[in-house]
Amino acid sequence: MKYYLFRRLLYMIILLFAVSAFSFFLIDLPPGDYLTSYVASLRDSRGGEVDLAEVEALKRQYGLDQPLYARYLKWMANMLRGDFGRSFAWNMPVAGMLSERMGITILTAVLTLLFTYAVAIPIGIYSATNQYSVGDYFFTILGFVGLAMPTFFLALVLMYYINRATGFSVGGLYSPQFMNQPMSVAKFIDMLQHIAILVVAVGMAGTASVIRIMRSGILDELQKHYVISARSKGLSEPVLLVKYPVRLALNPIISTIGWILPSIVSGATVTAIVMNIPTIGALLYEALLAQDTYVAAASIMLLSFMTVIGMFISDVLLAIVDPRIRFT
Numbered sequence: 001m002k003y004y005l006f007r008r009l010l011y012m013i014i015l016l017f018a019v020s021a022f023s024f025f026l027i028d029l030p031p032g033d034y035l036t037s038y039v040a041s042l043r044d045s046r047g048g049e050v051d052l053a054e055v056e057a058l059k060r061q062y063g064l065d066q067p068l069y070a071r072y073l074k075w076m077a078n079m080l081r082g083d084f085g086r087s088f089a090w091n092m093p094v095a096g097m098l099s100e101r102m103g104i105t106i107l108t109a110v111l112t113l114l115f116t117y118a119v120a121i122p123i124g125i126y127s128a129t130n131q132y133s134v135g136d137y138f139f140t141i142l143g144f145v146g147l148a149m150p151t152f153f154l155a156l157v158l159m160y161y162i163n164r165a166t167g168f169s170v171g172g173l174y175s176p177q178f179m180n181q182p183m184s185v186a187k188f189i190d191m192l193q194h195i196a197i198l199v200v201a202v203g204m205a206g207t208a209s210v211i212r213i214m215r216s217g218i219l220d221e222l223q224k225h226y227v228i229s230a231r232s233k234g235l236s237e238p239v240l241l242v243k244y245p246v247r248l249a250l251n252p253i254i255s256t257i258g259w260i261l262p263s264i265v266s267g268a269t270v271t272a273i274v275m276n277i278p279t280i281g282a283l284l285y286e287a288l289l290a291q292d293t294y295v296a297a298a299s300i301m302l303l304s305f306m307t308v309i310g311m312f313i314s315d316v317l318l319a320i321v322d323p324r325i326r327f328t
Helices: 002-027 034-046 052-062 068-079 094-129 134-148 151-166 185-222 225-232 237-255 257-275 280-290 293-321
Strands: none
Touching: 002 068, 002 293, 034 052, 068 293, 094 134, 094 185, 094 237, 094 257, 094 280, 094 293, 134 185, 151 185, 151 257, 185 237, 185 257, 225 237, 237 293, 257 280, 257 293, 280 293
């Protein structure tokens, strides 16, 4: 067990280093950089050319006078000490910008994951035990509608009808009366009400695949001899279902944690922008538009970290719940 965990952690570290290098160099591929856009805006505002000495001074200020590999190595060395660099566009430490959005990003991702499983697993069990019934077809169609519909469009529809029915404005993270107030129980509840639509809209997109995985897994297990034998011994159907087919059918569901967690974050980006909710995905989008290298690279690193953590958790849970899996 210890060797297995150590090896998985070692793979995670190597993967994160590879992602950091790939993302840092990939962000720099488009022509120009933040300084190019900044100098162009200065030229437009002044109505003339910008002094070359001023441009060189700006390059030294932002560290853009160094080769790309030197900037990457310096950024990595600083990041290992907890310094993610300084934002070009916002002129503030990247670590502070990420810490402001990290909590809400993790909260929405976890709530969306729980919502997806809480909806999809019972529906998958029902569809498997009532194969080809009206309910099976209904939930299958509903799941695929949620998968096909853009999450931001579903969020806009929900926002419209909730506002029309209740008068509650769901845009933003807090209601106006809580904007500058310290965190309290009432403010936290208000925040949950504002992110509920984001959770439902993004979660609906992931339910279809989980429903199909759960349904096919249970149907496969129900045809096996040990289930037929247990049923012939008089074991009640609910107990039989939970004890054997459902427990084993959960294995592929657990394995989806690794890829569904980052897909939730990336899939919520446009929806978060539409709803004006400050997540890391929305910050990454703004940083890429501004060619803010350090903010974009640090955001990708955090999203990659969430991915490998999700994969690590799913691997460990699989090894715990399924005795057939060995720590090799």
